[in-house]
Amino acid sequence: xxxxxxxxxxxxxxxxxxxxxxxxxxxxxxxxxxxxxxxxxxxxxxxxxxxxxxxxxxxxxxxxxxxxxxxxxxxxxxxxxxxxxxxxxxxxxxxxxxxxxxxxxxxxxxxxxxxxxxxxxxxxxxxxxxxxxxxxxxxxxxxxxxxxxxxxxxxxxxxxxxxxxxxxxxxxxxxxxxxxxxxxxxxxxxxxxxxxxxxxxxxxxxxxxxxxxxxxxxxxxxxxxxxxxxxxxxxxxxxxxxxxxxxxxxxxxxxxxxxxxxxxxxxxxxxxxxxxxxxxxxxxxxxxxxxxxx
Amino acid sequence: xxxxxxxxxxxxxxxxxxxxxxxxxxxxxxxxxxxxxxxxxxxxxxxxxxxxxxxxxxxxxxxxxxxxxxxxxxxxxxxxxxxxxxxxxxxxxxxxxxxxxxxxxxxxxxxxxxxxxxxxxxxxxxxxxxxxxxxxxxxxxxxxxxxxxxxxxxxxxxxxxxxxxxxxxxxxxxxxxxxxxxxxxxxxxxxxxxxxxxxxxxxxxxxxxxxxxxxxxxxxxxxxxxxxxxxxxxxxxxxxxxxxxxxxxxxxxxxxxxxxxxxxxxxxxxxxxxxxxxxxxxxxxxxxxxxxxxxxxxxxxxxxxxxxxxxxxxxxxxxxxxxxxxxxxxxxxxxxxxxxxxxxxxxxxxxxxxxxxxxxxxxxxxxxxxxxxxxxxxxxxxxxxxxxxxx
Numbered sequence: 001x002x003x004x005x006x007x008x009x010x011x012x013x014x015x016x017x018x019x020x021x022x023x024x025x026x027x028x029x030x031x032x033x034x035x036x037x038x039x040x041x042x043x044x045x046x047x048x049x050x051x052x053x054x055x056x057x058x059x060x061x062x063x064x065x066x067x068x069x070x071x072x073x074x075x076x077x078x079x080x081x082x083x084x085x086x087x088x089x090x091x092x093x094x095x096x097x098x099x100x101x102x103x104x105x106x107x108x109x110x111x112x113x114x115x116x117x118x119x120x121x122x123x124x125x126x127x128x129x130x131x132x133x134x135x136x137x138x139x140x141x142x143x144x145x146x147x148x149x150x151x152x153x154x155x156x157x158x159x160x161x162x163x164x165x166x167x168x169x170x171x172x173x174x175x176x177x178x179x180x181x182x183x184x185x186x187x188x189x190x191x192x193x194x195x196x197x198x199x200x201x202x203x204x205x206x207x208x209x210x211x212x213x214x215x216x217x218x219x220x221x222x223x224x225x226x227x228x229x230x231x232x233x234x235x236x237x238x239x240x241x242x243x244x245x246x247x248x249x250x251x252x253x254x255x256x257x258x259x260x261x262x263x264x265x266x267x268x269x270x271x272x273x274x275x276x277x278x279x280x281x282x283x284x285x286x287x288x289x290x291x292x293x294x
Numbered sequence: 295x296x297x298x299x300x301x302x303x304x305x306x307x308x309x310x311x312x313x314x315x316x317x318x319x320x321x322x323x324x325x326x327x328x329x330x331x332x333x334x335x336x337x338x339x340x341x342x343x344x345x346x347x348x349x350x351x352x353x354x355x356x357x358x359x360x361x362x363x364x365x366x367x368x369x370x371x372x373x374x375x376x377x378x379x380x381x382x383x384x385x386x387x388x389x390x391x392x393x394x395x396x397x398x399x400x401x402x403x404x405x406x407x408x409x410x411x412x413x414x415x416x417x418x419x420x421x422x423x424x425x426x427x428x429x430x431x432x433x434x435x436x437x438x439x440x441x442x443x444x445x446x447x448x449x450x451x452x453x454x455x456x457x458x459x460x461x462x463x464x465x466x467x468x469x470x471x472x473x474x475x476x477x478x479x480x481x482x483x484x485x486x487x488x489x490x491x492x493x494x495x496x497x498x499x500x501x502x503x504x505x506x507x508x509x510x511x512x513x514x515x516x517x518x519x520x521x522x523x524x525x526x527x528x529x530x531x532x533x534x535x536x537x538x539x540x541x542x543x544x545x546x547x548x549x550x551x552x553x554x555x556x557x558x559x560x561x562x563x564x565x566x567x568x569x570x571x572x573x574x575x576x577x578x579x580x581x582x583x584x585x586x587x588x589x590x591x592x593x594x595x596x597x598x599x600x601x602x603x604x605x606x607x608x609x610x611x612x613x614x615x616x617x618x619x620x621x622x623x624x625x626x627x628x629x630x631x632x633x634x635x636x637x638x639x640x641x642x643x644x645x646x647x648x649x650x651x652x653x654x655x656x657x658x659x660x661x662x663x664x665x666x667x668x669x670x671x672x673x674x675x676x677x678x679x680x681x682x683x684x685x
């Protein structure tokens with residue numbers, strides 16, 4: 001029972017990190033079909049934002065709370081810049097956006113290496129996140145719980161935006177039928193820009209959260225981007241629901257595999273499971289029903 | 295498109311005919327690779343060129359799968375790595391002698407050669423495995439995903455995830471794969487001493503010959519009925535389906551051939567460079583293979599080869615002196631070429647011809663939609679009629 005529970009918690013914890021990394025990606029990929037390889041580097045930017053802020057704000061707790069919104073804005077602005085300069089020119093060529101944004105990712109990584117140095121740096125965790133909470137005879141690290149809560153908060157906030165605001169209505173309209181939305185007076189260009197801002201902003205928040213788990217370096221984004229994409233593939237294009245279910249299922253699966261084999265074999269097994277899953281549902285868990293031939 | 299040689303050749307000089315241009319290009323390449331390069335380059339430079347040729351082999355395959363077939367293959371490092379590791383394992387075993395144990399296994403492991411290594415003591419098995427294993431894995435994965443019509447971005451991401459998983463697996467199984475260090479310190483290649491400069495030259499000639507053979511194979515594939523089907527699947531997959539073909543099979547063949555080429559490239563890379571490690575097969579090098587192809591011109595025959603060699607050459611030259619500058623340069627190349635010159639530098643010639651044709655002699659202007667396979671632009675979302683504008 002204890003083993004099962006600790007497995008479950010390890011999986012949920014891994015899943016919450018995956019979810020934070022994939023949430024913004026699911027939004028931009030779902031809306032525009034754009035594969036943003038620089039998404040991981042936006043996470044890195046968020047992480048370095050937290051690192052820079054702690055030099056100005058001595059209290060680690062305050063600096064973390066300030067870093068979350070600032071990280072959102074930093075990631076969002078980077079995304080906005082990318083969308084306006086490059087992606088808007090080529091959104092009819094989704095596969096090529098992948099390569100272009102990979103080029104952007106290379107540049108951003110090198111920039112981080114030149115500015116902050118190649119070695120990893122540490123961000124101090126606030127005192128109120130040190131230690132663990134005893135639950136059912138288990139000690140759950142507070143940082144992990146905080147990230148889980150943060151992931152849930154991000155999902156709730158994003159779904160509120162999508163359901164309640166006019167931006168959300170425009171986003172949903174554009175995802176469902178871009179041409180029809182445009183005809184109905186929705187400026188899909190402006191919607192795309194805002195979507196990219198929000199999606200990349202979530203990446204910045206994810207980056208801030210990652211500073212709680214370990215030291216951060218220029219390759220931070222590369223470590224997460226593939227997993228984040230897998231979450232989006234399994235989740236399917238569409239609502240956030242798919243990403244949430246996919247992130248937690250993959251997290252729990254990987255934790256289980258790691259428990260019974262090794263970490264490296266777990267990754268391979270996970271890949272096999274995903275390919276097998278796509279045999280059953282090629283469009284992912286949640287897909288918008290269409291009559292297209294695809 | 296049934297006879298591209300005829301439809302594409304504009305009325306005019308014989309040397310503009312695609313077949314003449316292609317075979318002429320191959321002949322020139324053969325003269326340069328077999329005659330000029332060995333005569334002009336030092337042994338060190340020649341060895342470097344052999345390395346670039348191995349990378350160019352991967353590029354030829356990517357040109358087929360991505361340029362002609364429209365499949366963005368982000369994980370070619372896997373097949374490159376399988377070929378490289380198979381060859382490296384064979385060399386390690388033969389260095390250790392009959393029944394011997396490779397040195398690194400004594401260092402990290404328990405000094406017992408695992409069972410699945412044993413068959414690779416035989417040179418014949420090794421060569422067969424290099425030729426068959428990458429293609430078989432690609433065919434299996436391809437059948438699994440293409441049959442279920444997983445394509446576009448989804449396929450790209452899956453192939454990338456495969457590369458990530460493969461690199462992680464190699465690092466994790468240090469006892470049998472050498473871990474992060476990979477396999478290195480080979481002394482002989484099928485019984486020939488690798489320290490001997492004569493044998494190093496021989497390796498170069500093998501690499502050059504194999505590369506030219508690959509280009510010829512791709513050319514023959516492209517002018518065949520299969521080649522036309524492949525381009526048709528890229529441009530209008532559903533129409534091909536309605537005509538009674540299974541696009542999945544067409545794609546699987548191109549993917550498997552590309553994987554086979556990558557495997558051979560890796561197998562020659564290991565003895566030429568003297569090391570194969572997870573750093574050569576992960577996500578970043580896998581995407582790196584695409585740079586040369588994109589820059590040279592993904593849908594052309596010789597573009598990927600020239601692009602791959604040029605990029606590797608530039609990387610070696612520049613990154614030694616300015617390591618950080620090279621990464622910026624590589625990133626900028628990616629951004630600028632893909633965003634603004636999607637067909638690579640190979641399309642510059644066509645652009646120039648078209649511009650000259652538009653201002654002067656109208657006969658010179660090639661019909662946009664009936665380009666030869668060598669000039670047919672790869673466009674992921676457009677239709678054939680927009681080909682002229684894309685290029």
